[in-house]
Amino acid sequence: MEFILFVKFSVSIILVLTLSAVAEHISPRAAGLLAGYPAGAAITLFFFGLDISPEFASDSAVYTMMGLVATEAFVFCYFKSTLLCVSIVYPVSGIYIGTLISLAAATIYLLVYRLVAVKNR
Numbered sequence: 158m159e160f161i162l163f164v165k166f167s168v169s170i171i172l173v174l175t176l177s178a179v180a181e182h183i184s185p186r187a188a189g190l191l192a193g194y195p196a197g198a199a200i201t202l203f204f205f206g207l208d209i210s211p212e213f214a215s216d217s218a219v220y221t222m223m224g225l226v227a228t229e230a231f232v233f234c235y236f237k238s239t240l241l242c243v244s245i246v247y248p249v250s251g252i253y254i255g256t257l258i259s260l261a262a263a264t265i266y267l268l269v270y271r272l273v274a275v276k277n278r
Contacts, residue, residue, distance in 0.1 A: 161207060168200060198225065223270055227263045235259035 180188035198221050206214030239255030246254065 161204075165204060172197075172200075223267070227266050227270075230266045231259045231263040233259075234262040 176188045176192050179191060202214045202218055202221060205217055235255055235258075238258040239252055242251030242254040242258075245251065
């Protein structure tokens with residue numbers, strides 16, 4: 158148990174130090190892209206499989222993918238709606254409206270996915 162805890166801490170420290178080095182030597186943008194990459198989800202699923210069971214990790218992977226797609230829907234809708242709303246209304250109001258639209262899009266995606274998943278069971 159102590160060894161697994163040590164490995165978890167080591168992986169976290171290595172990830173943070175690697176991202177810091179990328180930010181300093183390459184660019185903060187590259188570090189941000191790497192930090193946003195779903196590598197954190199893969200590491201988490203690996204430790205789920207190690208700590209709990211491989212079956213739990215495989216079941217969790219399905220819902221992790223659903224969450225990643227919802228996050229991408231949020232980011233895409235936020236980008237597009239904020240561009241549109243900022244050009245139409247006052248910039249600060251456009252950001253608020255864009256945030257609400259993107260939250261609604263991600264929520265609708267999750268609700269539709271849940272309805273489809275429940276019907277298929």
